[in-house]
Structure formats: C-alpha cells, structure tokens
Amino acid sequence: MKALEERIQKDGQILPGNVVAIDNFLNHQIDTALCRKMADAIYEEFQDEPVTKILTIEASGIALATLIARLFNAPLLFAKKTKSTNIHHDIYETKVDSYTHGDTNRVFVSKKYLPSTDKVLIVDDFLAMGEATRGLIDICQQAEAEVVGIGIAVEKGFQPGGKYLRDHGHRLKSLAIIDAIDEESGIITFRVQDDLTELCAKKALPNKPSFERN
Amino acid sequence: MKALEERIQKDGQILPGNVVAIDNFLNHQIDTALCRKMADAIYEEFQDEPVTKILTIEASGIALATLIARLFNAPLLFAKKTKSTNIHHDIYETKVDSYTHGDTNRVFVSKKYLPSTDKVLIVDDFLAMGEATRGLIDICQQAEAEVVGIGIAVEKGFQPGGKYLRDHGHRLKSLAIIDAIDEESGIITFRVQDDLTELCAKKALPNKPSFERN
Numbered sequence: 084m085k086a087l088e089e090r091i092q093k094d095g096q097i098l099p100g101n102v103v104a105i106d107n108f109l110n111h112q113i114d115t116a117l118c119r120k121m122a123d124a125i126y127e128e129f130q131d132e133p134v135t136k137i138l139t140i141e142a143s144g145i146a147l148a149t150l151i152a153r154l155f156n157a158p159l160l161f162a163k164k165t166k167s168t169n170i171h172h173d174i175y176e177t178k179v180d181s182y183t184h185g186d187t188n189r190v191f192v193s194k195k196y197l198p199s200t201d202k203v204l205i206v207d208d209f210l211a212m213g214e215a216t217r218g219l220i221d222i223c224q225q226a227e228a229e230v231v232g233i234g235i236a237v238e239k240g241f242q243p244g245g246k247y248l249r250d251h252g253h254r255l256k257s258l259a260i261i262d263a264i265d266e267e268s269g270i271i272t273f274r275v276q277d278d279l280t281e282l283c284a285k286k287a288l289p290n291k292p293s294f295e296r297n
Numbered sequence: 298m299k300a301l302e303e304r305i306q307k308d309g310q311i312l313p314g315n316v317v318a319i320d321n322f323l324n325h326q327i328d329t330a331l332c333r334k335m336a337d338a339i340y341e342e343f344q345d346e347p348v349t350k351i352l353t354i355e356a357s358g359i360a361l362a363t364l365i366a367r368l369f370n371a372p373l374l375f376a377k378k379t380k381s382t383n384i385h386h387d388i389y390e391t392k393v394d395s396y397t398h399g400d401t402n403r404v405f406v407s408k409k410y411l412p413s414t415d416k417v418l419i420v421d422d423f424l425a426m427g428e429a430t431r432g433l434i435d436i437c438q439q440a441e442a443e444v445v446g447i448g449i450a451v452e453k454g455f456q457p458g459g460k461y462l463r464d465h466g467h468r469l470k471s472l473a474i475i476d477a478i479d480e481e482s483g484i485i486t487f488r489v490q491d492d493l494t495e496l497c498a499k500k501a502l503p504n505k506p507s508f509e510r511n
Contacts, residue, residue: 112410113373115366142355146373149360152329159327159360165398184379196326 122150125234213244336364339448427458
C-alpha cells in the first residue's frame with residue numbers, strides 16, 4: 084500500500100538493530116485517517132471470505148482492527164494480557180514472546196466469544212517473528228475456529244514470521260513489507276506487491292459494500 | 298444513551314460486589330456498530346470544543362477512542378503500560394491503580410506527541426474510581442496541554458470518580474451512568490440524563506459535520 088510505505092519512509096525512525104519505530108502514526112500516536120485507508124485495503128483483500136470475527140491482541144492492533152471490524156460488520160475480539168477479576172469463565176490461553184519488549188506474556192480470550200463456527204480474520208499492526216500472530220492462531224485452533232486470513236499493517240520481510248505463515252498455507256496480506264533497512268542512508272526497501280486497493284481504484288471496481296460501513 | 302443502557306441491561310452480567318461485566322460488547326468482545334453510535338454521541342457532545350487530540354489508555358478504551366478520533370479528524374494517542382525498547386525519548390509518566398485488576402500500573406506517553414498546544418479530549422470505556430482518567434489528566438498537566446473534555450462510555454455513578462471530576466470543573470460526559478445494581482432482581486438503575494444525540498435526532502439539528510468522518 085503506497086500511502087503506508089511513503090509514510091513509513093517519511094516518518095519512520097530508524098533505530099539500531101534493524102528497527103523502524105512507527106510510533107508517531109501507528110503504535111502509540113495513531114493517524115486514524117491513514118488507519119481507515121489501511122482498513123479499506125484489508126477489507127478489499129478479504130471481502131470474499133465469510134468473516135464472522137476480527138481477532139487481534141492488545142494493544143496497538145486494536146485501532147486498525149476496530150476499523151476493519153466496522154467494514155465487515157463483525158464483532159472485534161481482542162486477546163488480553165492480564166486476567167481481569169471480572170472474567171471467571173473458561174478461557175483459551177497461549178504464550179506470546181515479545182522480542183520488542185523482551186518478555187513473555189500469556190494472553191487469553193474467553194471461550195464464549197470464540198465458538199467453533201467462527202471464521203476469523205486475524206489483524207495486527209506488526210509482524211516480525213510472528214509470535215503474536217501464531218499465538219492468535221493457536222487460540223483459534225484450541226477453539227476449532229477457522230482462520231480465513233491474516234491482515235497485517237507492517238511486516239518485516241527479513242524476519243521469519245511472514246515466511247512461516249505463508250509456508251503453512253495461511254492467507255496473509257501485509258500492507259507494507261520491509262525487506263531491508265539501510266541504517267546509514269535511512270533508505271527503507273519495500274517488497275513489490277500487487278496493490279489490490281490501487282487496482283480497484285484504477286479500474287473503478289464495485290468493491291465497496293452497499294451497507295453503511297464506517 | 299438509550300441504546301447503551303438497554304444493552305447493559307440486556308447483556309451485562311451482574312457479579313458480586315456491584316460489578317457489571319460488559320465484556321461481551323465493550324471490554325473484550327466489542328460490538329463496533331454500537332461503538333460507532335457511542336462515538337457519534339461523544340462527538341455531538343464535544344463538537345463545539347477545538348479538540349486536537351484524543352487521549353486514552355490501553356487497552357479497552359482504544360476501540361471507542363479510534364472511532365471518536367475519526368470523527369474529530371484528530372490523532373489518537375494512547376497511554377502505554379509497558380515501556381517498549383523502541384521508545385527512547387522523553388516521556389510523561391503517571392501511576393494508575395486498577396481496582397478491577399487489583400494492581401498498579403505506571404503508564405506513559407511520549408512527550409513529543411503531547412505538545413502544550415494540544416486541546417485534549419480524554420476518552421475511556423469505563424469510569425468508576427476515576428484512577429485511569431485522573432492519570433491521563435495528570436499526564437496532560439505535566440504536558441501543560443488543556444483537557445477540554447472527558448468522554449466515557451459507562452460510569453458507575455455510585456463510585457466517586459465521576460463526582461470528583463465534575464467537582465473539579467471538568468466537562469464530563471458519560472453515555473450511561475449506573476446509579477444502582479440490584480444483584481437479586483438483576484435490575485440496573487441508570488441516572489436520567491439529557492440525551493443530546495436523541496435530542497439532535499428528534500429536532501433534526503445540523504449536528505453532522507460535512508467532511509467524511511468515518
């Protein structure tokens with residue numbers, strides 16, 4: 084997605100260790116107008132799937148997932164990191180290592196919100212090692228719910244998460260895939276992808292649903 | 298807001314200790330269609346304020362705050378609970394006690410995303426003791442940014458958070474205020490409020506902005 088790639092190149096802050104901080108428009112402060120365009124692109128990618136639930140993990144994927152859930156007219160479910168005393172019923176739980184934070188979290192969802200009939204679109208803002216996404220897939224497998232797709236804002240293509248998911252047959256769409264970061268020049272190289280959003284816009288395809296979806 | 302009150306009465310799960318769990322449509326699984334109506338109502342309440350930033354706290358306030366940020370065409374900033382290794386710059390930090398989780402978190406925002414010129418609308422899904430909201434106000438005070446309003450989905454009117462904020466001169470709008478919970482009958486009593494959304498709908502006031510705001 085061109086607009087996202089340009090924004091990463093313009094506003095991303097390159098840090099040592101192949102890190103691009105994008106907390107000025109996606110991870111901490113969120114440009115919700117750009118986020119809406121990203122949601123449109125994910126929706127257009129997966130609109131042929133019978134999505135019944137959007138699943139993400141707290142916290143920074145929730146904004147994008149919310150806008151995508153509106154488009155699919157589906158509930159949003161987010162995996163939680165701490166067990167609230169309000170939640171007494173049965174849960175599906177999994178372990179997620181965070182390389183960014185250098186720790187491990189146990190995350191969970193309530194069983195009653197993920198029935199086996201659900202067709203799940205997993206959404207997250209970032210994919211690098213793929214730990215969070217694989218944790219969400221594990222939760223869906225425990226629930227025997229079908230993962231129909233994975234929509235990611237930014238993938239680090241030089242880390243193994245994306246390859247692992249594609250090799251395992253998952254339908255994965257990352258709006259921007261960073262293949263290389265040159266710390267010296269500040270140039271970020273993105274993988275060339277078909278951009279369905281732009282194709283649709285160019286061809287004026289009837290890719291918008293008729294219900295109010297905002 | 299009638300639709301929210303009805304949903305709390307219908308789907309809220311009353312637990313011992315005056316707790317109403319609303320994790321089936323707001324705190325864990327999120328009904329984003331209802332959330333959009335709630336965002337509309339908060340927007341209508343504060344549309345006369347020159348809001349430049351929406352501030353919330355991770356995680357369950359982010360969905361509502363995202364939709365409100367779209368309406369104001371303003372960036373969303375959410376206070377984080379853990380320090381990412383990606384964030385090296387200066388932060389405003391505050392302490393938030395959580396009575397629900399029975400613990401204390403330090404939350405922070407990056408200084409560069411909260412300049413003193415900001416006019417901040419604080420948003421959260423829940424207000425009871427008011428700890429989270431007061432933490433966000435504290436962060437705004439450190440930044441010398443002006444808090445122009447506080448928009449809350451559900452307030453527990455029998456706990457002191459709302460009264461404290463109103464007594465301190467804050468413009469607070471809670472879409473539903475629970476004044477009493479009868480554990481035996483399951484009846485929840487809501488405070489009677491002027492419902493600006495419904496008034497506007499009835500009078501067909503021109504309360505919608507003309508720009509695309511979804």
